[in-house]
Amino acid sequence: MQRETLAAQAVPAVGVAAMRYRWPGAADDCLSIEQFEIEAGERVFLRGPSGSGKTTLLSLVGGVILPQAGTVSIAGQPLAQLSAGARDRFRADHLGFVFQLFNLLPYLSARDNILLACRFSATRRARLAARGTSADAEAERLASRLELGAVLHRPAAELSVGQQQRVAAARALIGQPGLIVADEPTSALDADRQQAFIDLLLDECAEAGAALLFVSHDLRLAHHFDRVVDLVQLNRVVAEAGA
Numbered sequence: 001m002q003r004e005t006l007a008a009q010a011v012p013a014v015g016v017a018a019m020r021y022r023w024p025g026a027a028d029d030c031l032s033i034e035q036f037e038i039e040a041g042e043r044v045f046l047r048g049p050s051g052s053g054k055t056t057l058l059s060l061v062g063g064v065i066l067p068q069a070g071t072v073s074i075a076g077q078p079l080a081q082l083s084a085g086a087r088d089r090f091r092a093d094h095l096g097f098v099f100q101l102f103n104l105l106p107y108l109s110a111r112d113n114i115l116l117a118c119r120f121s122a123t124r125r126a127r128l129a130a131r132g133t134s135a136d137a138e139a140e141r142l143a144s145r146l147e148l149g150a151v152l153h154r155p156a157a158e159l160s161v162g163q164q165q166r167v168a169a170a171r172a173l174i175g176q177p178g179l180i181v182a183d184e185p186t187s188a189l190d191a192d193r194q195q196a197f198i199d200l201l202l203d204e205c206a207e208a209g210a211a212l213l214f215v216s217h218d219l220r221l222a223h224h225f226d227r228v229v230d231l232v233q234l235n236r237v238v239a240e241a242g243a
């Protein structure tokens with residue numbers, strides 16, 4: 001079935017409606033977004049200048065922070081309706097994050113860092129079981145695809161920046177969450193490695209049917225994506241301030 005047909009039938013991967021967010025203690029709102037949706041399986045490139053609120057929007061999409069007004073839904077689930085504990089579990093089941101600074105546990109091996117995502121999510125383990133595989137086997141497959149096979153046993157602290165980033169990608173992808181969120185994941189890589197990393201992320205998302213929300217300053221990467229969203233245009237705070 002075509003991805004477009006699938007997307008038309010599925011609930012959006014991300015739904016933001018009449019949403020407003022102000023950081024505690026701040027005089028003004030940081031974000032005010034009337035409507036923003038990412039379809040199931042859609043690949044969105046989010047751009048915006050430094051300080052425009054890209055990371056803040058990702059934190060809202062992850063339910064790490066909650067808006068003062070409006071809703072943020074993931075796979076049809078409004079995040080604010082969940083208790084803090086349920087939100088943590090929902091995030092572990094349905095979202096994979098690749099951060100600017102990777103957030104790996106330095107003393108754990110590359111393999112254990114990848115497997116952490118499954119340890120915290122019975123749903124990810126169940127998805128793997130339904131495909132006839134296990135978390136260990138899938139960690140091996142992703143590691144080999146990401147050219148990490150030789151370093152799987154090594155502590156994350158001993159890996160190069162590029163290797164750490166690929167471990168972070170494998171951890172986000174394992175167990176097929178419906179949404180991958182990536183915040184400047186290629187900023188530490190040279191041009192060749194950027195290309196390889198993006199190809200891999202897009203391939204794995206396509207295979208898993210996962211939507212991808214990818215934040216970057218680097219517009220040269222935008223042509224890989226279904227849609228480019230400019231936060232300066234999406235955010236009414238900026239639009240009103242500039243009016």
Ligand SMILES: Nc1ncnc2c1ncn2[C@@H]1O[C@H](COP(=O)(O)OP(=O)(O)OP(=O)(O)O)[C@@H](O)[C@H]1O
Nearest residue numbers: 023024026030048049050051052053054055056057
């Ligand atoms: N934890 C926080 N507490 C208070 N204000 C914050 C916090 N994090 C971000 N902000 C403020 O929110 C605004 C948006 O920041 P944010 O990090 O979301 O921007 P960004 O677009 O991701 O920037 P960059 O491209 O530089 O990473 C900024 O004015 C910033 O100072």
